[in-house]
Amino acid sequence: MQPAANLNHAAVQVEDDRTGLTPETLKRAFLDNLFYIQGKFPRLATQHDYYMALAYTVRDRLLQRWISTAAAYTEQGSRTVAYLSAEFLMGPQLGHNLVNLGIYDIVQQAVADLGLNLDELMEQEAEPGLGNGGLGRLAACYLDSMATLEVPSLGYGIRYEFGIFRQDIRNGQQVEVTDKWLRLGNPWELPRPEWAVDVKLGGHTEAYTDRSGRYRVRWIPYQVIKGVPYDMPIAGYRTNTCNTLRLWSAQAPEAFDFEIFNSGDYLGAVQDKLSSENLSKVLYPNDNISQGKRLRLAQQIFFVSCSLQDMLRILARQGLALSQFSQKFVIQLNDTHPAVTVAELMRLLMDEHGLSWDAAWDITQRSIAYTNHTLMPEALEKWPVDMFGQLLPRHLEIIYEINHRFLEQVRARFPDDSDRLRRLSLIDESGERYVRMAHLACVGSFSINGVAALHTELLKQDVLKDFYELYPEKFNSKTNGVTPRRFMVLSNPRQTEMLNRTIGDTWVSRLDELKRLEAKAEDPSFQHDWHMIKQANKGDLANYMAKQNGLVINPESLFDVQVKRIHEYKRQHLNVLHIITLYHRLKASPNLEVPPRTFIFGGKAAPGYHVAKLMIRLVNGVAEVINHDPAMRDRLKVVFLRNFNVRLAQRIYPAADLSEQISMAGKEASGTGNMKFALNGAVTIGTLDGANVEIRDEVGAENFFLFGLTAPEVYALKAQGYNPWDYYQGDPELKQALDSILVGTFSRGDGEVFKPLIDSLLNWDPYLLLADYQDYVACQERVGQAFCDRTHWTRMSILNVARMGLFSSDRSIQDYCRDVWRTPAVPIELTDHAQLGETLAV
Numbered sequence: 001m002q003p004a005a006n007l008n009h010a011a012v013q014v015e016d017d018r019t020g021l022t023p024e025t026l027k028r029a030f031l032d033n034l035f036y037i038q039g040k041f042p043r044l045a046t047q048h049d050y051y052m053a054l055a056y057t058v059r060d061r062l063l064q065r066w067i068s069t070a071a072a073y074t075e076q077g078s079r080t081v082a083y084l085s086a087e088f089l090m091g092p093q094l095g096h097n098l099v100n101l102g103i104y105d106i107v108q109q110a111v112a113d114l115g116l117n118l119d120e121l122m123e124q125e126a127e128p129g130l131g132n133g134g135l136g137r138l139a140a141c142y143l144d145s146m147a148t149l150e151v152p153s154l155g156y157g158i159r160y161e162f163g164i165f166r167q168d169i170r171n172g173q174q175v176e177v178t179d180k181w182l183r184l185g186n187p188w189e190l191p192r193p194e195w196a197v198d199v200k201l202g203g204h205t206e207a208y209t210d211r212s213g214r215y216r217v218r219w220i221p222y223q224v225i226k227g228v229p230y231d232m233p234i235a236g237y238r239t240n241t242c243n244t245l246r247l248w249s250a251q252a253p254e255a256f257d258f259e260i261f262n263s264g265d266y267l268g269a270v271q272d273k274l275s276s277e278n279l280s281k282v283l284y285p286n287d288n289i290s291q292g293k294r295l296r297l298a299q300q301i302f303f304v305s306c307s308l309q310d311m312l313r314i315l316a317r318q319g320l321a322l323s324q325f326s327q328k329f330v331i332q333l334n335d336t337h338p339a340v341t342v343a344e345l346m347r348l349l350m351d352e353h354g355l356s357w358d359a360a361w362d363i364t365q366r367s368i369a370y371t372n373h374t375l376m377p378e379a380l381e382k383w384p385v386d387m388f389g390q391l392l393p394r395h396l397e398i399i400y401e402i403n404h405r406f407l408e409q410v411r412a413r414f415p416d417d418s419d420r421l422r423r424l425s426l427i428d429e430s431g432e433r434y435v436r437m438a439h440l441a442c443v444g445s446f447s448i449n450g451v452a453a454l455h456t457e458l459l460k461q462d463v464l465k466d467f468y469e470l471y472p473e474k475f476n477s478k479t480n481g482v483t484p485r486r487f488m489v490l491s492n493p494r495q496t497e498m499l500n501r502t503i504g505d506t507w508v509s510r511l512d513e514l515k516r517l518e519a520k521a522e523d524p525s526f527q528h529d530w531h532m533i534k535q536a537n538k539g540d541l542a543n544y545m546a547k548q549n550g551l552v553i554n555p556e557s558l559f560d561v562q563v564k565r566i567h568e569y570k571r572q573h574l575n576v577l578h579i580i581t582l583y584h585r586l587k588a589s590p591n592l593e594v595p596p597r598t599f600i601f602g603g604k605a606a607p608g609y610h611v612a613k614l615m616i617r618l619v620n621g622v623a624e625v626i627n628h629d630p631a632m633r634d635r636l637k638v639v640f641l642r643n644f645n646v647r648l649a650q651r652i653y654p655a656a657d658l659s660e661q662i663s664m665a666g667k668e669a670s671g672t673g674n675m676k677f678a679l680n681g682a683v684t685i686g687t688l689d690g691a692n693v694e695i696r697d698e699v700g701a702e703n704f705f706l707f708g709l710t711a712p713e714v715y716a717l718k719a720q721g722y723n724p725w726d727y728y729q730g731d732p733e734l735k736q737a738l739d740s741i742l743v744g745t746f747s748r749g750d751g752e753v754f755k756p757l758i759d760s761l762l763n764w765d766p767y768l769l770l771a772d773y774q775d776y777v778a779c780q781e782r783v784g785q786a787f788c789d790r791t792h793w794t795r796m797s798i799l800n801v802a803r804m805g806l807f808s809s810d811r812s813i814q815d816y817c818r819d820v821w822r823t824p825a826v827p828i829e830l831t832d833h834a835q836l837g838e839t840l841a842v
């Protein structure tokens with residue numbers, strides 16, 4: 001890659017402080033990179049060239065830490081977390097790296113001296129959107145915290161050529177556009193082709209007896225695919241630690257191409273190559289839904305096998321024995337997407353490294369920990385046994401053997417309980433046969449955790465009840481967290497500055513210290529400043545909405561925000577029902593005293609999820625009517641912000657007054673958007689779901705707007721027979737709202753458009769919108785009244801921020817380290833390059 005170009009130059013500069021942090025050194029490096037890497041001089045350079053030059057300047061400074069970190073881990077053989085995740089929703093890297101290196105201000109000044117604007121340069125970066133939503137973003141926050149806490153770790157995932165699609169809105173509807181994030185090059189990665197590995201797919205197995213008379217199995221694959229690692233540096237906040245995110249890219253192996261080339265089938269060879277590269281071509285755009293596609297299973301085994309082979313290479317490189325695998329590594333499975341790890345590690349240890357079943361199983365079970373992320377049945381991954389066996393014949397055999405031994409144990413503990421055996425089996429045999437990935441993960445790991453207290457309880461009582469009865473000691477809860485570096489320091493510089501001025505800047509890595517703000521909650525001058533900061537942030541977002549949506553937004557209005565993936569269980573349409581109700585009330589009683597409100601939505605719908613797409617259309621239909629109604633001017637506005645991604649998230653959270661967390665209780669495992677909003681001074685309206693429960697406990701019931709059925713009440717209502725029709729008939733305002741949608745008020749008179757959505761609500765309503773409607777609308781009235789009392793609202797806002805300490809991803813990672821990983825921190829000393837040169841010379 002590019003660095004070759006400036007090696008000579010680096011040699012000349014060796015005497016200087018080449019990666020120094022003074023403005024002069026930074027400017028010099030920036031211009032050198034523009035010249036020697038981008039090959040441009042200022043008159044021809046684009047903003048993107050300048051961005052690249054700056055990115056390389058920052059990367060050079062990361063590399064020094066990266067190399068020192070790798071050297072220390074290698075020398076010390078440090079115990080390492082391998083965080084396996086099909087998704088890493090990293091977001092833009094430049095700004096975040098500037099924050100973590102502690103050079104944001106100095107770089108801002110340095111580029112300004114050169115006549116450039118740092119914000120504009122940061123806008124040039126293509127966002128690495130290698131995830132769908134919360135799960136992928138959690139993985140990214142955890143990498144930041146592991147590096148900040150000096151925990152040796154490797155993130156392992158897939159280098160999708162196309163990340164999550166870009167969302168466009170045309171005629172009020174979502175249109176998906178491919179995300180070509182690599183088009184202009186990615187300065188934040190280093191390809192490591194020398195560490196490429198092969199992954200086998202398809203074919204069949206053959207049993208044989210080896211020379212020592214042992215039963216062995218050989219797998220003759222139909223296809224081999226090469227995985228090439230691309231490394232991204234993950235710098236900790238003001239530490240020398242720089243860990244690695246290793247993403248695998250699929251390629252056709254040369255050997256196979258040559259065979260076909262030699263047989264003269266030139267086009268066939270190219271075709272074969274294409275289908276191999278398909279493996280890492282595109283991220284599946286489903287959040288909380290499993291599609292059961294063959295290519296998706298192939299992606300999973302691909303990155304799992306690459307990662308495990310990489311770990312075995314590192315183990316050997318450090319001179320450690322296979323038996324030391326579980327001392328060297330702890331593997332955290334981020335949901336079941338990498339659950340095939342259980343079978344693949346067994347296969348590698350037995351078939352490729354000659355261990356016995358018992359030795360391999362001992363290592364496997366000691367090494368793997370599993371995080372469950374969902375209570376949604378449609379998100380629990382299961383693969384048709386036939387498909388699984390065709391793609392992974394050896395893994396299916398291993399899974400059958402694991403299952404056989406596992407069910408023997410169950411039978412011994414619970415004799416004559418065939419129902420229990422059926423429920424626990426790794427194979428679902430109730431109809432078409434499926435491999436249940438969550439069961440595989442539970443049996444193969446030493447730790448099983450949920451992502452919030454309520455979620456973990458529901459796992460124990462319901463989704464994984466039988467496993468809890470079998471292995472209570474494996475279960476633990478790890479409430480999610482978010483990184484304050486990206487979601488405060490980078491995204492909300494005004495509030496950051498005020499916090500620094502008030503309590504010093506140590507809260508950035510010790511978020512508990514925000515507690516000290518409580519003393520200021522009643523201070524009128526502090527409250528005034530706090531309010532002005534929120535207003536300024538709202539002003540910024542109003543400007544953005546003016547540009548994006550062509551709307552004039554009053555920054556004094558209540559910014560009522562729901563941004564997250566669009567999903568029926570998240571109930572964006574409950575929010576819409578409230579908007580329509582408020583609209584009807586204002587039409588009927590123009591003198592009604594309610595504060596002006598701006599309802600802001602954002603989020604992507606899975607391309608094949610029709611009802612979710614209808615929900616987007618409904619928001620835009622309601623927006624069209626309300627925003628064009630002269631009677632609603634200065635009273636209500638509705639905005640759908642297109643293409644919600646990490647970059648947009650960073651604009652939105654700091655500008656919110658009200659955070660909508662209104663999922664049906666028992667469905668949202670944790671949520672992390674709820675934490676980002678509250679950390680940025682928004683007050684929550686929410687149900688007792690996911691981490692909302694803990695957020696409310698922390699901030700105090702008086703600073704949280706609670707409504708809706710609890711999880712037990714949801715179960716009870718469903719058990720007694722829920723009939724949405726009763727609520728529809730029993731509440732005139734609810735009926736009016738639903739009827740107005742049905743007759744086409746928000747679809748230009750077309751009564752067909754939203755029929756599937758309304759039919760589903762009236763006939764089935766699986767997420768109990770109608771049952772929660774009245775309480776929600778009443779709660780929103782209290783929100784409106786509270787907002788009119790500025791002092792009261794500002795106090796709530798301050799206390800929300802002051803009490804968010806628990807929800808730092810640093811706390812989550814410390815909990816994992818203490819309870820699950822047992823990984824000591826490894827502080828890094830920077831090695832200097834001259835010393836490295838001396839080692840070479842020896």
Ligand SMILES: *Cc1c(COP(=O)(O)O)cnc(C)c1O
Pocket residue numbers: 132133134137563564565644645646649670671672673674676
């Ligand atoms: C935090 C975040 C999410 C998760 O939001 P929830 O409200 O917890 O569902 C999704 N997407 C992006 C871009 C985020 O930053």
